[in-house]
Amino acid sequence: MKASTIRMGAVSAILIAALLTIPLVGGQNETSYTFTLKGPNFAEAELSRPPSHVVAGDLIRLTGSGTFDTSTGAVSGGGSFEHLKPDGQGGFFVHGKGLWTVKEFVSFTSYDGPSSGRQGGLLIIRVEAISTWSVHWAETGSETMNFRFQVSSLVNAPGGAPAEGVTVWGGPTLTTPLFGIVEKGRTLFHLNK
Numbered sequence: 001m002k003a004s005t006i007r008m009g010a011v012s013a014i015l016i017a018a019l020l021t022i023p024l025v026g027g028q029n030e031t032s033y034t035f036t037l038k039g040p041n042f043a044e045a046e047l048s049r050p051p052s053h054v055v056a057g058d059l060i061r062l063t064g065s066g067t068f069d070t071s072t073g074a075v076s077g078g079g080s081f082e083h084l085k086p087d088g089q090g091g092f093f094v095h096g097k098g099l100w101t102v103k104e105f106v107s108f109t110s111y112d113g114p115s116s117g118r119q120g121g122l123l124i125i126r127v128e129a130i131s132t133w134s135v136h137w138a139e140t141g142s143e144t145m146n147f148r149f150q151v152s153s154l155v156n157a158p159g160g161a162p163a164e165g166v167t168v169w170g171g172p173t174l175t176t177p178l179f180g181i182v183e184k185g186r187t188l189f190h191l192n193k
Contacts, residue, residue, distance in 0.1 A: 030116075030191055031071040033108070035123055035151055037064050037079065038186040041166045043179035052170065052178065053136070059084040059092060060179040062149075062166050067192075068105050068123065075105035081129060096134030098142075100127045106148065110189075111156040119189040120155030122162060124148060126174065148174040153187045 045058040061084060066077015078101040084092040104126035111120035131143045148169040152162040165185015170178040 030193060032067065032069045032192040033119070033121075034067045034190045034192060035065060035077070035153075036188050036190070037062055037151070037166060038188055039063075041185040041187065042183040043165065043167050043185070044181040044183045045179050046177065046181050049170070049176065049178055053083070053095060053134075054178050055085070057086050058095070058179070059183060060168055062100075062168075064100065066102050066125075068102075068108065068125070070105075070108050070110075073105045075102050075125060077102040078127075083134075096131050096136070098129055098131040098133070100129040100147075100149075102126075103128050103146075111153075111158065111161070113155045113189075113191075116191040116193050118155055119191050120153045120157050120161075121189050122153075123151040123189070125151070145170070146174065147178070151187055152182075152185075153189050155188070 041062045043060050043062070045054045045056055048055045061082040062079060064077060064079015066075065068075040078099060081098055081100055082094050083096040085095045087093045102125050106124040106126060108124070109122045113119035125148070127147050127149055129145045129147060134140070134143070150162065150167045150169065152164050154161060154164040163182040163185065164187060165182035166187065167177065167182060168179040170176055
């Protein structure tokens with residue numbers, strides 16, 4: 001009876017140890033994140049980019065959020081945009097506006113962070129933007145454009161990390177900075193547990 005009690009205790013201890021390690025193994029391999037543009041993010045065009053309507057000094061205003069998984073490449077999300085032009089009197093007027101939708105996960109560099117709800121990193125995604133109105137609406141109607149967004153959060157960031165916020169890249173290969181200077185930005189990544 002003692003031998004069987006010892007064996008039952010050993011088997012129970014092994015099963016308990018195995019069950020306790022399952023969450024730890026899962027926690028070490030988490031790859032699913034959410035990203036949030038906290039409040040509107042603004043980026044400025046440094047150069048004019050003909051034939052687009054982007055001129056040096058223009059701003060883009062972005063809002064939105066989404067999710068991505070670094071192991072599967074699954075991605076979703078979206079938000080709104082406004083293309084703003086200087087009005088010549090120290091302000092801006094809306095040149096165009098619309099909605100953007102995430103279409104492709106490109107890459108993510110994690111900077112980790114103090115908690116799962118506060119992570120830093122650099123996310124690159126491809127988005128599709130559809131205009132819902134512009135000053136050219138009468139001639140063009142709705143336009144669909146493809147861009148690359150670079151979303152940067154400086155939580156736990158190394159030296160030399162890009163400024164916190166979102167920059168927008170375009171052109172045939174999506175490598176031309178359209179709105180490449182962060183004017184105002186606040187972003188956050190959340191590691192989903």
